[in-house]
């Protein structure tokens with residue numbers, strides 16, 4: 001059954017080779033002062049920076065640069081970006097990079113015109129923006145988060161040891177995103193596979209919840225099959241356009257709000273993974289990979305029907321003569337084999353986590369109630385211990 005919902009996604013996408021030139025159609029819609037946000041310099045290495053500057057200048061824009069957005073952007077960097085935007089009367093924000101750059105751009109966009117502290121307002125009190133929002137456009141260079149077509153903006157506060165995501169509404173989603181899969185060729189393999197696991201887990205988070213037969217779960221299965229196939233091809237040959245373009249497009253659909261419509265969702269792997277991230281600053285997709293199997297193995301008995309379906313529909317497990325539990329376990333085992341094959345982290349120790357961090361990580365884990373089992377703090381601790 002599809003539950004009731006409303007659906008609106010305002011982000012316009014330009015997908016494919018040379019899609020950057022479409023900036024020429026978008027930029028005239030926005031004001032003159034552009035804040036150009038990017039990360040640690042990968043966009044310069046691939047020549048994208050020069051192309052973006054050329055197009056901005058051709059369109060008569062005044063550019064103020066805001067470089068150095070780190071993976072897992074921090075609240076200190078956010079405050080810096082807000083100051084840059086205010087000092088330069090920024091009319092439009094152009095984010096060029098991965099999910100961190102896109103998320104950060106959205107966080108800046110809702111913070112420029114408020115007098116309140118953005119961390120307290122959006123990440124502690126979870127308020128919605130009540131001020132003008134600076135429009136954001138993205139040029140995506142890494143497939144994974146879906147940030148190019150959603151309202152998510154995850155910010156890390158190292159002092160408080162918290163990594164928190166606020167999912168803003170359509171008014172904060174990028175006005176447009178440029179998605180050229182060829183930009184992702186230069187990603188280090190480790191980043192590529194972390195992004196791939198992030199995509200896969202976004203789908204799992206929305207799939208492993210509820211028992212009803214609905215369209216979203218069929219869409220989820222198709223997306224998972226596509227990600228598994230393309231990931232194997234991309235690991236063998238990172239320059240395989242078919243694989244890279246499929247991965248980039250699957251990432252968008254995995255988390256642009258569609259496959260959550262009309263059903264409940266879980267998101268506990270992300271909650272635990274984010275707590276690991278708050279303590280280790282490890283790559284997002286790796287934190288998810290490292291806690292996934294202990295989590296799914298633990299909750300499987302409460303959701304065995306769906307785990308059995310996952311095994312058969314996604315991993316082609318032959319159900320003949322087996323119990324639901326056996327089929328479900330074989331499915332998770334097939335998933336483990338695939339994770340090993342593409343090379344994602346299977347424990348949090350290799351990400352820098354130590355046993356003395358476990359209690360703090362459990363405290364930093366936000367417990368949600370949409371999954372098959374609502375965890376207690378002790379259960380979170382056990383899952384984290386199993387992940388070490």
Ligand code: NZQ
Pocket residue numbers: 038039040041042043069070071072073097098099100101103141142143144145146147150151152153154155165183184185186187188191195198255270284285
């Ligand atoms: O900083 P640069 O030099 O650009 O290098 C980046 C960074 O080191 C590099 N990179 C990106 N594109 C590249 C490239 N290197 C070479 N060639 C390219 N084409 O990759 C590194 C990681 O980039 P990052 O943006 O941090 O990765 P990702 O896209 O995985 O974003 C992670 C952030 O997004 C949040 C995560 O928590 C994390 O903070 N998330 C956002 C979500 C959302 N908006 O809905 C949901 C996700 O679950 C996630 O939580």
Ligand code: ZN
Pocket residue numbers: 145198202270284
């Ligand atoms: Zn994620």
